[in-house]
Amino acid sequence: xxxxxxxxxxLVRDLQRGDSAWESYDQLxxxxxxVPLCPDLPGSDAVDICGxxxxxxxxxxxxRLDRGGMKKGVVVGGGYIGLEMAEAxxxxxxxxxxxxxxxxxxxxxxxxxxxxxxQALRDVGVSLYLEETLTAFETRAGKVTxxxxxxxxxxxxxxxxxxxVRPNTALAASAGIPLGDKGSIRVxxxxxxxxxxxxxxxxxxxxFHLVSRRPFHIALGTVANRHGRVAGxxxxxxxxxxxxxxxxxxxxxxxxxxxxTGLQEEELRELGIEWISAVIKSRTRAGYFPGAGEITVxxxxxxxxxxxxxxxxxxxxxxAKRIDTLATALHAGFTVEEMINLDLGYAxxxxxxxxxxxxxxxxxxxxx
Amino acid sequence: xxxxxxxxxxLVRDLQRGDSAWESYDQLxxxxxxVPLCPDLPGSDAVDICGxxxxxxxxxxxxRLDRGGMKKGVVVGGGYIGLEMAEAxxxxxxxxxxxxxxxxxxxxxxxxxxxxxxQALRDVGVSLYLEETLTAFETRAGKVTxxxxxxxxxxxxxxxxxxxVRPNTALAASAGIPLGDKGSIRVxxxxxxxxxxxxxxxxxxxxFHLVSRRPFHIALGTVANRHGRVAGxxxxxxxxxxxxxxxxxxxxxxxxxxxxTGLQEEELRELGIEWISAVIKSRTRAGYFPGAGEITVxxxxxxxxxxxxxxxxxxxxxxAKRIDTLATALHAGFTVEEMINLDLGYAxxxxxxxxxxxxxxxxxxxxx
Numbered sequence: 001x002x003x004x005x006x007x008x009x010x011l012v013r014d015l016q017r018g019d020s021a022w023e024s025y026d027q028l029x030x031x032x033x034x035v036p037l038c039p040d041l042p043g044s045d046a047v048d049i050c051g052x053x054x055x056x057x058x059x060x061x062x063x064r065l066d067r068g069g070m071k072k073g074v075v076v077g078g079g080y081i082g083l084e085m086a087e088a089x090x091x092x093x094x095x096x097x098x099x100x101x102x103x104x105x106x107x108x109x110x111x112x113x114x115x116x117x118x119q120a121l122r123d124v125g126v127s128l129y130l131e132e133t134l135t136a137f138e139t140r141a142g143k144v145t146x147x148x149x150x151x152x153x154x155x156x157x158x159x160x161x162x163x164x165v166r167p168n169t170a171l172a173a174s175a176g177i178p179l180g181d182k183g184s185i186r187v188x189x190x191x192x193x194x195x196x197x198x199x200x201x202x203x204x205x206x207x208f209h210l211v212s213r214r215p216f217h218i219a220l221g222t223v224a225n226r227h228g229r230v231a232g233x234x235x236x237x238x239x240x241x242x243x244x245x246x247x248x249x250x251x252x253x254x255x256x257x258x259x260x261t262g263l264q265e266e267e268l269r270e271l272g273i274e275w276i277s278a279v280i281k282s283r284t285r286a287g288y289f290p291g292a293g294e295i296t297v298x299x300x301x302x303x304x305x306x307x308x309x310x311x312x313x314x315x316x317x318x319x320a321k322r323i324d325t326l327a328t329a330l331h332a333g334f335t336v337e338e339m340i341n342l343d344l345g346y347a348x349x350x351x352x353x354x355x356x357x358x359x360x361x362x363x364x365x366x367x368x
Numbered sequence: 369x370x371x372x373x374x375x376x377x378x379l380v381r382d383l384q385r386g387d388s389a390w391e392s393y394d395q396l397x398x399x400x401x402x403v404p405l406c407p408d409l410p411g412s413d414a415v416d417i418c419g420x421x422x423x424x425x426x427x428x429x430x431x432r433l434d435r436g437g438m439k440k441g442v443v444v445g446g447g448y449i450g451l452e453m454a455e456a457x458x459x460x461x462x463x464x465x466x467x468x469x470x471x472x473x474x475x476x477x478x479x480x481x482x483x484x485x486x487q488a489l490r491d492v493g494v495s496l497y498l499e500e501t502l503t504a505f506e507t508r509a510g511k512v513t514x515x516x517x518x519x520x521x522x523x524x525x526x527x528x529x530x531x532x533v534r535p536n537t538a539l540a541a542s543a544g545i546p547l548g549d550k551g552s553i554r555v556x557x558x559x560x561x562x563x564x565x566x567x568x569x570x571x572x573x574x575x576f577h578l579v580s581r582r583p584f585h586i587a588l589g590t591v592a593n594r595h596g597r598v599a600g601x602x603x604x605x606x607x608x609x610x611x612x613x614x615x616x617x618x619x620x621x622x623x624x625x626x627x628x629t630g631l632q633e634e635e636l637r638e639l640g641i642e643w644i645s646a647v648i649k650s651r652t653r654a655g656y657f658p659g660a661g662e663i664t665v666x667x668x669x670x671x672x673x674x675x676x677x678x679x680x681x682x683x684x685x686x687x688a689k690r691i692d693t694l695a696t697a698l699h700a701g702f703t704v705e706e707m708i709n710l711d712l713g714y715a716x717x718x719x720x721x722x723x724x725x726x727x728x729x730x731x732x733x734x735x736x
Contacts, residue, residue: 210711222714225721243709250713259713318689321719324712325692331710332700341611342699343578344692345618345627346590351689353593 003028003175005195027197027235030172030185031228034165034203034219043137046144049159052081061085061160065092070157072097074147076134078105082162083117083253086126089160090254097127097154099134099147106258108249109312110265112279113298116314120256129154165219167204180206184217189241191231199235201227208244211262211309211330212271218245246330247310250320259323262300262310262330274303278363282356284318286348295319299326299336299360306335306368311357318350325357336361337368371396371543373563395565395603398540398553399596402533402571402587411505414512417527420449429453429528433460438525440465442515444502446473450530451485451621454494457528458622465495465522467502467515474626476617477680478633480647481666484682488624497522533587535572548574552585557609559599567603569595576612579630579677579698580639586613614698615678618688627691630668630678630698642671646731650724652686654716663687667694667704667728674703674736679725686718693725704729705736 002011009022036053038044050061064070073089075082078100089096098105098121104114105121105128118128129149138146138153147154167184169177178194180186185193185200189208193200202224209216223245233240248261268275277300285292293316300309311326313319329339339361346353354362370379377390404421406412418429432438441457443450446468457464466473466489472482473489473496486496497517506514506521515522535552537545546562548554553561553568557576561568570592577584591613601608616629636643645668653660661684668677679694681687697707707729714721722730 220714222711222721226709246711248711248713250715250718252715252717257718261711261713320715321686321689321713322692324690324710324723325696327711327713328693328696328700331706332696332702334700338699341594342692343590343614343616343629343695345616345629345689345695346588347618347620347688349620350618350625353590355692 001171003171003198005175005177005198008197025197027199029231029235030177030193030198030200030204031202032168032171032204033224035168036161036165037163038161039134039163041134041136043139043144046137046139047142048144048157049137049161051161052085053165061158064158065089065094070094072155073158073160074099074154074156075160075162076147077162077164078102078118078130079107079162079164080249080251082160083121084251085160085162086121087124087253089158090124090126094158095127096125097129097147097156099129099132099149099154101131101133103131105130108260108264109258109314110298113260113296113312113314116296117253117256117258120253120314124254165203167217167219169204172200172204180217181215182217186215189230189243190234190239191227191242192234199231201231207242209263210244210246212267212273214271216245216247218247220249222248246327248323248327250323252320255316257313257315257317257320259313259320260311261323261327262308264310264312265300268300268309273309275300275309276303276364276367277301278360278367280356280360280363282359283352284316284356285350286352289348291317293317293319295322295356297322297356297360299357299364301336301361301364301368304368306337306365308334308336308339308361311360313357315356322355322357325355336365340365369539371539371566373543373545373566376565393565395567397599397603398545398561398566398568398572399570399599400536400539400572401592403536404529404533405531406529407502407531409502409504411507411512414505414507415510416512416525417505417529419529420453421533429526432526433457433462438462440523441526441528442467442522442524443528443530444515445530445532446470446486446498447475447530447532448617448619450528451489452619453528453530454489455492455621457526458492458494462526463495464493465497465515465524467497467500467517467522469499469501471499473498476628476632477626477682478666481628481664481680481682484664485621485624485626488621488682492622533571535585535587537572540568540572548585549583550585554583557598557611558602558607559595559610560602567599569599575610577631578612578614580635580641582639584613584615586615588617590616614695616691616695618691620688623684625681625683625685625688627681627688628679629691629695630676632678632680633668636668636677641677643668643677644671644732644735645669646728646735648724648728648731650722650727651720652684652724653718654720657716659685661685661687663690663724665690665724665728667725667732669704669729669732669736672736674705674733676702676704676707676729679728681725683724690723690725693723704733708733
């Protein structure tokens with residue numbers, strides 16, 4: 001594939017016939033997605049080292065597990081994919097180890113909140129090897145037998161890689177289309193690239209972060225879906241804009257729900273933004289109501305202004321989607337003081353009288 | 369009890385000793401709450417006609433039920449209390465009838481959404497008598513035996529009244545304190561009444577409705593709690609304001625979750641506001657995820673401007689607290705167009721890729 005933007009033509013290769021032809025276009029959409037990060041390390045081409053980036057790769061892992069005989073699984077990477085796969089391996093009866101370079105899993109949370117997730121993983125039987133770096137794979141007859149870190153070798157019948165992705169932008173770059181954050185394709189609010197007639201959407205395209213007020217690349221299905229809607233409307237002659245993201249993501253590891261939105265401490269430090277924060281523990285329902293579980297909420301606000309900067313939630317059933325209140329408040333640019341009187345839903349099966357996210361905002365406001 | 373606002377004194381009656389004395393005050397808080405509406409109808413003082421307005425009245429109903437021998441329960445009123453009590457009576461094994469003056473239960477929802485709740489009640493075995501008015505009680509030897517409506521007589525071993533409340537403001541009115549919406553005590557944002565040195569908070573005090581931009585009385589624990597916080601801070605010499613409410617409320621009837629926020633059609637009609645709306649059906653989780661249940665969302669927006677005016681949700685587990693996104697958006701004054709790109713949490717255990725409340729907002733935006 002090749003793009004000639006000046007002539008508004010693309011060279012299309014027919015993979016079945018093996019030939020190529022230049023096709024002309026009026027408007028071109030690049031939706032090349034992202035590619036998983038794969039380490040180029042000794043042994044990395046061995047059998048049973050698996051990435052999880054397509055439905056087919058997920059099914060393939062399941063087929064291998066269903067064949068039986070696998071006892072030890074090693075997951076490399078403590079993000080969403082790594083954690084969800086660790087849970088899946090535990091459920092398949094494997095002894096599971098997880099290797100993670102950072103001091104806690106779930107690097108999109110601050111360390112204090114990530115520590116709660118690390119503990120939840122240990123509680124379901126996952127052995128964590130934190131602050132360790134993958135250096136090689138041990139193999140026998142072309143099949144993986146172990147994962148080598150800078151501190152030990154972990155025996156493995158199957159290895160799952162969850163090392164993240166990078167935007168797939170080689171085609172765009174070769175056509176001279178300007179790139180932005182983390183090498184993603186720079187676009188305006190209508191998803192137009194810097195080259196006339198060419199649009200981009202999805203994991204290959206940049207977004208705008210409404211809290212940092214900076215271009216920002218995030219590879220998530222929700223964002224890609226909204227990109228696609230906006231690009232599609234504009235390509236079809238309509239008018240739509242994608243104002244940006246606030247960095248919301250949720251996941252579930254066994255019984256524990258995890259959610260985050262906005263900016264975390266590490267991002268704030270890099271941006272030079274000073275913050276205050278509070279962490280509170282509350283219950284998902286009225287304390288006396290059956291099924292009330294623990295919920296921990298962290299809220300961060302800008303020093304001085306009190307502007308909400310982000311929030312993180314770890315807790316039992318009913319915790320994760322509470323992040324939507326914080327996400328909507330970030331879109332609105334609310335201060336934590338303005339959040340105190342949010343008129344949220346209360347009834348004993350659903351919440352304490354003060355919703356946990358409001359309790360956290362109130363605690364931060366006290367420090368202003 | 370009596371207030372002499374000019375002298376800043378209150379006449380306090382000691383209920384145990386039976387005497388009275390004038391006490392002076394610097395600042396006075398009126399927190400007299402609300403009183404349940406009780407019909408003055410033939411037979412209304414009979415035994416086993418029960419209001420539910422205190423913890424003790426709830427315990428008393430439970431004691432009567434636990435004594436056994438009760439077979440038929442009649443609930444009068446289709447609001448939160450009526451519905452929750454109907455569920456409780458069904459769970460205690462009674463044959464339950466519910467009498468409601470309006471065409472659907474849950475009058476804080478529009479009729480189309482209320483109809484879903486009416487059906488859920490029928491599904492758990494409650495017999496509904498809609499558009500019927502209570503006219504009398506049948507009694508024998510001072511004990512209730514039936515509920516008489518304008519169309520029939522329903523036999524009853526126990527009758528539960530859930531007819532709503534009115535602000536308890538006789539004391540305030542007698543002191544010359546100005547009243548407002550539905551006879552509640554008029555206050556400013558700091559919860560000060562119109563008389564110097566006198567404050568009011570809770571079910572007796574007025575709020576401001578941020579969507580209608582009018583004074584508004586609502587008797588809910590969450591609002592009362594926030595009133596109390598603001599009044600307390602101000603009374604203590606601090607500074608806090610209560611900007612107002614958006615009318616959020618949630619409840620649960622057996623498995624069905626019900627939520628509402630903002631203004632409903634009847635309120636909009638009275639205010640002269642014209643609206644457009646959409647009702648969508650979606651799922652509480654990704655369609656393929658175990659436990660995904662149906663959710664129906666209605667969103668209302670102002671004609672022309674597209675300003676969000678309100679929303680209503682009826683659905684299975686995981687539905688109700690989604691109202692918080694709409695409530696927060698109402699606080700922010702968002703249009704439905706602005707809601708389309710809200711960065712809400714998505715993962716298969718929690719939501720479809722497009723959250724149901726955003727799908728509904730998007731449908732309304734199409735009509736703009």
